[in-house]
Amino acid sequence: xxxxxxxxxxxxxxxxxxxxxxxxxxxxxxxxxxxxxxxxxxxxxxxxxxxxxxxxxxxxxxxxxxxxxxxxxxxxxxxxxxxxxxxxxxxxxxxxxxxxxxxxxxxxxxxxx
Amino acid sequence: xxxxxxxxxxxxxxxxxxxxxxxxxxxxxxxxxxxxxxxxxxxxxxxxxxxxxxxxxxxxxxxxxxxxxxxxxxxxxxxxxxxxxxxxxxxxxxxxxxxxxxxxxxxxxxxxxxxx
Numbered sequence: 001x002x003x004x005x006x007x008x009x010x011x012x013x014x015x016x017x018x019x020x021x022x023x024x025x026x027x028x029x030x031x032x033x034x035x036x037x038x039x040x041x042x043x044x045x046x047x048x049x050x051x052x053x054x055x056x057x058x059x060x061x062x063x064x065x066x067x068x069x070x071x072x073x074x075x076x077x078x079x080x081x082x083x084x085x086x087x088x089x090x091x092x093x094x095x096x097x098x099x100x101x102x103x104x105x106x107x108x109x110x111x112x113x
Numbered sequence: 114x115x116x117x118x119x120x121x122x123x124x125x126x127x128x129x130x131x132x133x134x135x136x137x138x139x140x141x142x143x144x145x146x147x148x149x150x151x152x153x154x155x156x157x158x159x160x161x162x163x164x165x166x167x168x169x170x171x172x173x174x175x176x177x178x179x180x181x182x183x184x185x186x187x188x189x190x191x192x193x194x195x196x197x198x199x200x201x202x203x204x205x206x207x208x209x210x211x212x213x214x215x216x217x218x219x220x221x222x223x224x225x226x227x228x229x
Contacts, residue, residue: 034217043117043204043220044156089156091218099169101146101218105155 002027004092006104013111017080021107023073023090031093031100035064035075038087038106047075047088080111115140117207118187119221127229132192132199134224138207145188146218147180148204156204162188195228202226 004025013019025033032051036044048057050066050073057064061084063076077084090104118137126132138145143164148156158172162182173180177195182188192199202225206218 041223043206043222044218045220046217049217087155099158099161099171101158103156103158108153 002092002094002102004090004102004104006088006090006107008107009105010108011110013080013109015080015082015111015113018076018078019080019109021075021077021088021109023075023092023104025071025073025090025092025102025104027071027092027094027102029095030068030071031095033066033073033093034091035062035073036089036091038089040086044087044089077109080109082111082113085109085111117142117205117219117221119203119205119224121224122222123225123227125227125229126195128196129194132195132226132228134190134192134203134205134226135187136190136205136207136221137187138205139209139219142207142209142219144208144210145182146206146208147188147190148206150202150204150223152201159190159203192226195226197228200226200228 007022034049035047037047038044048059048064061078066073087106087108089106092102094100120135145162147159150156160173160180161169177193179191202223204223206220
């Protein structure tokens with residue numbers, strides 16, 4: 001069964017600290033994995049995309065990793081800012097199927113001053 | 114190039130009334146997805162449509178809910194005889210092609226339905 005699980009469910013960190021969010025998936029055959037950021041009351045916005053051959057990709061203070069063997073991805077946020085407070089959603093695409101996108105339930109990050 | 118446009122942003126209905134949510138995808142996008150999000154919960158897939166076709170409606174409740182994406186005009190999610198449990202944010206997303214190739218969806222800002 002194709003599934004995407006994220007951990008932790010929620011996280012509170014102090015401004016300026018780093019954090020890492022996890023995403024484990026069982027989607028097969030794998031096509032790519034995206035991390036989305038959803039601010040409260042807004043629609044999700046794509047942060048990064050990871051394909052099978054990519055291990056690490058950075059987007060500013062966000063760094064995503066992918067281990068296709070263990071089917072795990074992480075999103076590392078460096079020097080957190082208050083504006084990083086949001087839900088971070090992991091979405092995995094399969095290479096087959098009419099509806100081939102599988103969503104995690106998200107990690108709710110709160111950055112406090 | 115305008116993004117995905119959803120309206121209304123907020124809708125209040127009494128139990129038993131009908132709710133119609135509209136979604137205009139990004140220009141050039143022919144694939145539309147609808148998701149429902151309850152407070153403090155993740156996005157739940159409802160339906161995937163292409164122009165004039167429903168591709169996957171496995172996430173749609175069997176009764177009271179319907180969706181369409183006509184050749185001309187926006188996609189519409191229709192909820193008949195609303196109940197309090199229908200209160201949620203409904204997000205529309207579009208992509209230029211089937212999500213498989215890139216997996217990137219462009220989301221609207223959502224329509225928040227409140228059923229009194």
